[in-house]
Amino acid sequence: MARALGEALRRSLAEDPRTLVLGEDIGKLGGVFRVTEGLQDEFGEARVFDTPLAEAGIAGVCVGLAVAGWRPVAEMQFDAFSYPALDQVISHVAKMRYRSRGRLQMPIVIRIPYGGAIGAAEHHSESPETYYAHTAGLKVVVPSNPADAFTLLRASIADPDPVIFLEPKSRYWAKADASLEGLDGDGALSGNGVGNGNGAGNASATGANGKAALLTAAARTVRDGSDCTVFAWGAMIPRVLAAAQAASERGTEVRVVDVRTLVPLDIDAIATAVRETGRAVVVHEAPLTAGFGAEIVARIVEEAFDHLEAPVARVTGFDTPYPPATLESHYVPSAGRILAAIERTVAY
């Protein structure tokens, strides 16, 4: 996935001379995860540059760069390091279009490596999607595989509105994802998985002219099934697929929907899946209370209540701080916990 993201940045830089890439250690080092490797050599220090170590500063200057007509793509080095930038993101990045009555656009992408299960130190494993999804004016995107990472990042950079782009760091260098064959020259998605949930997904990410198009609600069904739907995103998708495979071997066919865009949320795809399967489980790494799963459950209740045959289950992190690495396997939803929730839901 790291290479797919780098390729998306490279093509956006090549295509649009107004695109900039900035952040901490993203120049010579290529980022601590090597996502930006080679970009500074190719595009120069004017367009790909290291900043001082100051996250609020990074987000704040992105606002000014946007006013000056640039399209900044900023990297926050780790999830918890994005918190110093929250005031700029919430009070300005997200609201500037609104408060200026559309006169100031904020085509800003803030890339944030997020999530745990990598044995990292404190402040390196958090899942902050709810903070951003709760802020009007932001779009929030989470890819789960290299092809989506490429396409969604291209669409996010092309989008005229600010996008929080959460990258599951445990998938950056996953061997199962190592192939980049799914990327074509225009950034269209190849047939990864089963296909669209409602047709809005893949088509939205690539315009007719082959250029990256606007980011729209784009949930995607990555495994078909009729007994239960599991909704998840990012690094949870492989675990959910593992649980679905295990369930299948036990005779339960699970549909897996990769939500991909938390904002805008593909409510129609979610409702359709629940209407067709009657049961649902939501999985995320972030804590349970007020996690984004709560929003999905609420939408299911609003849109598909009459079709529900069981309470919607949630499998999430706990309402604790993200734990030390030696305990994180108990915190991050495992395939086993997900499977147990599926079985409880189907047996209800």
Added chain:
Amino acid sequence: MIARPALRAESGGRGARAVQFGTSRAGRQVRSRLHESDSVGLDVAATLDQGDGILRVLPVAPSDGPAPAAGSTSPAVDVDQQDLREMYRLMSLARRADLEATALQRQGQLAVYPPLIGQEAAQIGSAFAMAPDEWIFPSYRELGAAVVRGIDLAEYLEFYRGTWHGGGWDPVERRFGMVSVPVGSQTLHAVGYAMGARLDGRHEATLVYFGDGATSEGDVHEACNFAAVFRAGVVFLCQNNQWAISVPLSRQTAAPIWRKAEAYGFPGVRVDGNDVLAVYLATRDAVERARRDGTPTLIEAVTYRIGPHSTADDASRYRSAEDVAEWSERDPLARYRAWLSGNGVADDAFFSAVDAEADAMAARLRDGVVGSTPRPVEDLFAWVYAELPPHLARQRADALGDAGSGTGVPDA
């Protein structure tokens, strides 16, 4: 120790008295409204008070008369006479509009308003030094700078009437950012803009306003640091009005504000913020540096907030009437008027005309504010995103439909 304004990055070898304002040819070329032949050839005072290291042109109080104070340096004020008068006119309009806005708030026409009275020189002197196409990023007390930019003040006051966040003007057309309340946050926007201008190869200055309280905020530190590192041509104009609501300067910083610039690696200068010429000349100098090679400057304009923090504040709870009275003696408008008058730059006919214009402007402002109505409900959703996403389209339909009007049951 004796503080000394470091007006020029390269002025380190000069004596404390050798303060020179920028008068370069390059500066004149970019500012077409300055013409040497029309400039006032007065040998006026730019006093360098050895006690407080403050740069000053005008006598401290009007009663001190127009003569240079003893021991002062004497650079000529090479400013076009018409510009000298124009700054007075703009200050007068700002004063009058500010009083009108305060009155409008007292009459329930504005939800809240932060008066700028006492800070007209700091705002007009600095904003006037900018070329019209150079950006200014205000905080929330910069009605004076908005006057310089020709912004419709009824649109400016939309923020305080609760009509629209940010204000109603077009920031791109006016090169004037939206009202920014999170203290100090706008400094980073100015730096980002200046970085962007530099990337485009444009040699221009960007001006940002903030206060003494904002210097405690991390954003201001990060902005100064980014500006220095990236050579972003920002003029950081700190209006040190002595009070951050109820907390005095001594609780914000233990060091002189202007000297913090040295730690970032760019010039800092302290000016008498109630002296429009000192502010103008110091800003013009900083603007020239910014245009020339992207050198930022921190200007500490020492002034005083004669009014409350906002109309919701009771300043008598934390400061003395004597202090306010003492600073009122240094009223920037009265000082400048005395100087203009004493040096024959403006006569009574001019002052009368300005007063009449200010009254007419205030009447129009009042009509504009009182006559304005809330934006339509549709505006709730109009600019959240470039295109209305499906979930917001549903909420918009709810708000505009029956669900929006509800059952008519009172809220409380």
